[in-house]
Amino acid sequence: MSLFRRTTVSAVVVAVSLIAPPAHAATPWPGGPAVTVADGSNVFGTNLSGLSFESPDVLWAVKNGPSTLYRLVRDGTRWKPDSIGARSLSYRDGSGDPDAEGVVRTPDGLVVATERDGDDDSTSLLKVLRYNPSSTAKSVNAVAEWDLTSDLPEVEDNSGLEAISWVPDSFLTAKGFRDQRTNAAYKPSSYANHGTGLYFVGLEDNGMVYAYALNQSGGTFTRIAAFTGGFPSIMDLEFEPEADRLWSTCDNHCQGRSAALTIVNGKFTVATTYDRPAQLPNYNLEGFTIAPTCASGRKQVVWADDDNTGGHALRAGSLPCL
Template sequence: METVTSPLAGLRLRRIVPSLAAAGALAAGVLTAAPAQAAPADDIRINEVVTTGSVNDSIELYNKGTATVDVSGWVLKDDSSSSNYTIASGTTLAPGGFRAFDVSGSFGLGSSDKARLYLPGGSTLVDSYTWSSHSAPSWSRCADGTGAFKSAAVTLGSANACGGSGGSPTTPVAWPGSSTVANADGSNVFGSDLSGLALEGSGVLWGAQNSGKLWRLVPNGSGGWKPDTANGWTSGKTLRFTNGSGAPDAEGVALTSAGAAGGVFVSSERDGSGSSRLSVLRYDVSGSSSSLTATKEWNLTASLPSVGANAGLEAITWVPDSALTAAGFKDAATGAAYDPAGYGAHTGGVFFVGLEGNGTVYGFVLQDSGTFTKVATVSSGMSGVMELEWEPQANRLWVVCDDTCSGQHRTFAVNASGALAVTATYNRPTGMSNLNNEGFAVAGAAECVGGSKPVYWSDDSNTSGHAIRKGSITC
C-alpha cells in the first residue's frame, strides 16, 4: 500500500496499489478498498459568486455535510495570491447552512476571474470557481454544494434559484435562521388587527393597525418593542384621508430611503367597513397631534383587479430605483429597461403592493404630482399576500402569506429577463405556530451578529395576548 496526504485538513487517505498478481482478483471483485472518509473541510463549497450589480464582489459558502464546520480564519482569494479576505473568528456553518461574504473591502471580482477558498494560513486550497464574464446577475452552483455553476438570480444567504433538475425554488425548504421564536411585546398591548410592520434603523418599528391607526414603537430593553410615549404616540395615532375624515383600513406600512422624514406610507383597502378603496396614503408624522391627516393619496382602485372589500391592499414596500436599474429590471409599462428619469419627480423608487384577494404583487411609480404608473405585475404563486418586505442586504423581495398558506414566505429577485421571479420558498420557523401573521420586518445589515440578524412578525389575531414575535435569519 502507498499512503498519500490530502490537501484537506491534513487528512490521510489510503490508496490501494495492487500487484500484477492481484489485478485479476481486483477486476473480479475479490479485492476491494474501503471508501475514504470525507474531511469536514471538504463539505464546505463555494456556492454562489456575484461580481457586479448592487451586491457586487460577494462569495457565498455552503455546508453540504452533516456536521457544523468552524470556518474561522479561512481565507477567500480571487485569481491573485496577494488578495486575501480572512473570515472572522467565531464563524461557523451549520449543516445545510449558507453564508455570504462581501469581499469588496479586500479585493474586487472581475469579469474574468476566480473565487478561491483556503484553509487558515491561505496555502491549502479547499474549493475554487473560475469564470470568463461578469455574473448575470449571479453565478450559482446547482444543485447547492454539488452541482455545476450556472447563471441565476441573486440569492446570497439562501438556497440558489436553480429550478429544473437543481430543485424548484417553489418547493418549500426549512426556515433560513433559528427555529426559535419569542414574544417581542408586552401582554395585550395592541389587541387584535396589528398588521404591517416597517423598521426604521434599529430604533423604531412602525406598525399599521386595521382600525385606522399607526404605531411608533421603540425598543423595550428586552429585545422587543413598546409604544413610544413621546409626541402623542402612547396609544397610536388615528389616521384620516386627505380631507381630514374617514377611517382608512390600514394594512401595510413602508418607508423610503428618507425614513420617516420623507413621510410614512400606508396601504389601505377601504374606508372603515365600506367598499374597496385601494389606496396608498402618505403621512407627515413629525407633529404631536393624536391624529394624522394624509398629505397625499394615490387611489389605485381603477388600476387593480376587483376583489372583496376586505381582501384588498394588504401589503406595501418600497424598492429604490438604484437597486432596480442595477439588476436590469424591465418596466412592464414600456417593455424596456426601467428608466426612473422617465417618470419625473417621484420618491426615488417603486412601491410594490400586495393584493390579498388574488395573491398578486404590483409595482407602481407614485409621482409627486399624485399620478402613478404600474410598472410590474408579479404572481406570488400563493393564495394570498399579507406582507411585502424589501431586504437591501440580499437584494430580494419577501412575499409573506399568513395561516392561509401555513405561514410560507417566498423571496423574489430580478432575473436575467428583467422580471421579478421566485428564488426560494421557506416554511415558517418550526418554533412558531401557524399564526395569522400579517406583518414581517427584516433588520438591516448593521444588526448582523454571528451571521444572523433579527426579523419580526405581527399576528393580527393577538394570539395568547401577543401581537409581535421575534426570530432570526442568516445575514
C-alpha cells in the same frame, strides 16, 4: 377576513388556473428556529397588520381597525409604543377611517396601503397614503394619497391591498428591472417627481404584486409591472437590500410561509419558498419586517399576529447576515 368568494367549482378551477403561481416546494426557514414574544401583554389587541423598520431601534406598525399608527421603540428585548402612543389615521381631507394593512418607511415618508374606508366598509377602496413620520399629533391626516382602485382588479371590500414595500431605483436599474408598460428596461427619468424608487403593493385577492411610480405630489401614478408574489394571497412585502431580494409572505392559510423573489430576466421571480421557523406556530401572521442591521451575525425579524394570540401581537425571530 374573506380569502375566497362564493362561486361554482368550475369557476374556481378556471380562476386558479389563471392566477395561481407555480408550486414551489418549501425549504426550512433560513434563520434560527427560535421565536420569542416581542411585545407586552395585550398592548395592541387584534388587527395589528403591517410592520416596517425605520432603524435598529424604531419600528412602525399599523392597525386596520380602527385605523391606527404606532411608532415602536425597544424596551429590553421587546417593542413598545413611544410616548405618543396610538396615532389615529385619516385621509388627506381629514375624513374617514382608512383600513391600514401595510406600512413602509421610505425616503419619501411613511407610506400606508389601505383596502377600504372603515366608515363605509362594504366598499373596496384601494388607496396608498403618505404620512409625516415626524408628526407628534395623536391624530394625523395623510399628506398625499393615491387611489389605485380603478387600476387594479375588482375585489371584495376585505380582499384588497394588504402589503406595501419600497425598492430604490438604483437597485432596480442595476438589476435590469423591466418596465412592462414600455417593454424595455426601467428608466427612472421617464417618471417625473416619483422620488427615488418604486412602490410595490400586494393584493390579497389574487396574490399579485404591482409596482408603481407615484407622483409625490399625490394623485397621479403609473403602473410599471405586475407579477405573482408566490402564494394565492399575500399579506406583506419586505425588501431586503443586503440580499438583493423582495420577500412576500402569507398567513395561516399558507402555513405561514414566505417567498424570496429576485430579479431574473428583468422580472421579480420566486427564487425560494420558506417554511416558518420551527418554533413559530401557524398564527394569522399579517405583518413581516427585517431589521436593517446585524448583531452577532443575525438580523432580527418581526411578525405581526392579527389575532393577538395569547395576548401578544408581535413575535421575533432571526435571519443570518449575508
